[in-house]
Amino acid sequence: MRDLPRQSELIDGALIFAAPQTRWHSHTVSLLTAELRRQAPEDLDAIHGMTVRLDERQAPATDVVVVTAEAMRRERPDHYFFPEDVRLVVEAVLPDSAIRDRDVKPRRYAAAGIKHFWRVEQDDGRTIVYVYQLDPATGSYVPTGIHHDRLKLTLPFGIDIDIDLTSTGTLRRPPGPA
Structure with a gap:
């Protein structure tokens, strides 16, 4: 998938090409990437727009992914990570990706054993982060919190x-009526 356009992904064996980003999506991904990099312990790092190769038919492009520092230093492969490298995947939902980001990708990430998943949405101009953790008994994500305005976690x-x-x-609300 190295020669394909940026933000191409493989879902259920089909190539998916992402639509153009919105300002909200771009700002959200930039903010979360920067803050996760800044706050991560030394053995972890965050990057945006990378693929996680789950298996031969699943190589989704993530919005933000937190991986081991060792995986970041690895020379090959340099265009994707393996599930065992990943500690957290973040998907910021856009209208054209809503079904994939809310349903398809989380199920694939959980099946691959990725322990933490965040789904970020915009509602009436506010950013909301839905936080999930993998339940080892069921192999599915369970919700652990819904966060508005501030995201404060220990895991x-x-x-x-x-x-x-x-x-x-980062984003300014339009001025109200005068």
């Missing part, structure tokens, strides 16, 4: 992120 490591993009100045 997969200590995290404290202001996700209100309007208060951080």
